[in-house]
Amino acid sequence: MRMIVRGARLLHTHGLSDVEVAEDGRIARVIPYDDQKEPPATGILIEAHGGLLSAPFVEPHIHLDTALTAGEPRPNASGTLWEGIACWTERKRTLTREDVIARATEVLRWQAAHGVLHVRTHCDITDPDLTALDALLEVRDRVRDFMTLQIVAFPQEGIVSFPGGEGLLREAVARGADVVGAIPHFEDTREDGVASLHTAFALAEEHGLRVDAHCDEIDDEQSRFVEVLATLAMRSGLRGRATASHTTAMGSYNGAYSYKLQRLLSRSGINLVSNPFANLGLQGRFDAYPKRRGLTQVKEMLAAGVNVAFGHDDVMDPWNALGTANPLQTALVGLYAAQLTGGDEVPLAFSMVTERAARVLGLAETEYGITAGAPASFVLLPAPTPEEAIRRQVRPRYVVSRGTVLAETPPAPTRLNWPGEPPSEVDFGRRLR
Ligand SMILES: [Zn+2]
Numbered sequence: 001m002r003m004i005v006r007g008a009r010l011l012h013t014h015g016l017s018d019v020e021v022a023e024d025g026r027i028a029r030v031i032p033y034d035d036q037k038e039p040p041a042t043g044i045l046i047e048a049h050g051g052l053l054s055a056p057f058v059e060p061h062i063h064l065d066t067a068l069t070a071g072e073p074r075p076n077a078s079g080t081l082w083e084g085i086a087c088w089t090e091r092k093r094t095l096t097r098e099d100v101i102a103r104a105t106e107v108l109r110w111q112a113a114h115g116v117l118h119v120r121t122h123c124d125i126t127d128p129d130l131t132a133l134d135a136l137l138e139v140r141d142r143v144r145d146f147m148t149l150q151i152v153a154f155p156q157e158g159i160v161s162f163p164g165g166e167g168l169l170r171e172a173v174a175r176g177a178d179v180v181g182a183i184p185h186f187e188d189t190r191e192d193g194v195a196s197l198h199t200a201f202a203l204a205e206e207h208g209l210r211v212d213a214h215c216d217e218i219d220d221e222q223s224r225f226v227e228v229l230a231t232l233a234m235r236s237g238l239r240g241r242a243t244a245s246h247t248t249a250m251g252s253y254n255g256a257y258s259y260k261l262q263r264l265l266s267r268s269g270i271n272l273v274s275n276p277f278a279n280l281g282l283q284g285r286f287d288a289y290p291k292r293r294g295l296t297q298v299k300e301m302l303a304a305g306v307n308v309a310f311g312h313d314d315v316m317d318p319w320n321a322l323g324t325a326n327p328l329q330t331a332l333v334g335l336y337a338a339q340l341t342g343g344d345e346v347p348l349a350f351s352m353v354t355e356r357a358a359r360v361l362g363l364a365e366t367e368y369g370i371t372a373g374a375p376a377s378f379v380l381l382p383a384p385t386p387e388e389a390i391r392r393q394v395r396p397r398y399v400v401s402r403g404t405v406l407a408e409t410p411p412a413p414t415r416l417n418w419p420g421e422p423p424s425e426v427d428f429g430r431r432l433r
């Protein structure tokens with residue numbers, strides 16, 4: 001054996017388990033933990049001490065090309081979407097291959113440390129030189145042995161309304177983008193928006209790719225492109241392979257239309273990605289009080305059987321000056337924003353940055369999960385349950401990718417000198433004295 005993880009808690013399994021990793025970096029078997037049994041003499045031994053062993057975190061929506069540009073060339077003083085776009089337009093002119101590679105790689109390093117091993121990044125391709133795309137394609141190759149990077153050809157300024165937009169989208173796909181993007185609500189007219197989705201789906205079908213559109217990211221209740229996207233997904237060969245990201249207009253739809261939409265979206269098999277950081281910050285900016293929250297219908301769509309995941313979106317860029325690309329932080333903010341605060345709902349937020357996000361990327365069930373034959377890629381969390389991992393915002397003790405330890409975080413409890421008591425350690429676990 002190459003590695004054994006002893007005494008780990010697995011999701012959906014009672015008791016503790018041992019996970020054995022074969023020399024080829026795949027999981028050989030998962031067996032019940034026996035504390036009487038001696039650990040094997042060879043191979044890497046990881047004692048889990050009852051910690052949760054989960055399949056790795058999955059980031060379904062990030063922008064690695066814009067990441068770490070906050071403040072360049074100037075800070076977004078108002079914090080609005082529109083000033084963010086103005087800042088980015090200025091910064092975009094100075095992009096170089098080295099600049100994009102350095103920033104994207106830095107964020108991927110943070111993600112690896114957090115246990116994110118599968119990432120879908122959007123990449124602005126409304127640039128005649130496609131500088132960022134070429135750089136990200138290079139990064140994808142550099143990390144491919146230990147991380148999955150999917151690149152969405154994202155037409156930030158439009159497909160139909162931007163001069164040469166369709167040509168750039170085609171060129172991005174020809175150069176190797178994994179997923180076709182769109183931004184229908186940003187196109188000049190409703191008709192242009194619909195046409196842009198037809199173009200994106202046709203291109204994806206032609207090349208056997210998936211679709212992931214920034215869709216209805218606006219507080220306008222008249223923005224209804226998600227119904228077009230869902231219908232195209234149903235009628236094309238892309239059922240289950242299409243994603244609508246943001247869909248914040250859904251937070252403003254009336255009850256009758258929402259009901260119709262729930263039925264349509266659940267039939268269509270599309271995925272939704274909600275990005276709570278960006279949209280709590282950017283939406284509702286034109287509202288007086290009461291001010292809308294600007295999120296999609298997370299709870300309602302989950303209840304309707306739609307696959308919904310949480311994405312981090314921006315990391316230290318003109319639209320979000322903060323962030324460390326930490327999926328447990330996304331889950332925490334997302335569960336409050338979407339009011340997934342009921343007893344059974346908190347673990348849902350964990351699934352939205354793991355299993356549900358994996359479905360957005362289309363990771364095969366045989367390639368993702370703690371099961372014999374799957375790649376030995378997982379995170380060992382110093383917490384027994386998803387709820388505890390989110391509540392205490394723990395960092396994985398170990399991140400293992402295909403049988404190799406990629407990141408290790410030693411426990412770092414706080415030493416407390418509580419008056420009248422000997423020094424003790426605090427790690428925010430609930431141990432009553
Ligand atoms: Zn986005």
